[in-house]
Amino acid sequence: MIICHCQTITDRDIHAAIDWMRASDPNTIITPGKIYHALGKRADCGGCMPLFLSTMRKNTNLKVPVELTGLRQAPMEGRRHEGRR
Structure with missing residues (x-):
């Protein structure tokens, strides 16, 4: 199925690109x-x-790698940021 008419990108193109990227760099x-x-x-x-x-x-290969999940820090409540209050 054509996803982008302007650039002629199909769903197969998108899935192939995702699979290729995940295979070449899992992270x-x-x-x-x-x-x-x-x-x-x-x-x-x-x-x-x-x-x-x-x-x-x-695409099942789109998942964020396990090593990279949960990297968000707690909100900056009560802490100084860049020397500002």
């Missing part, structure tokens, strides 16, 4: 920009982005 964070770059294309009008993202989410 990479996969983003739409990286998929466009892997396909040698760039976003044009952005009208396809909701469908593009839902297609990405269907």
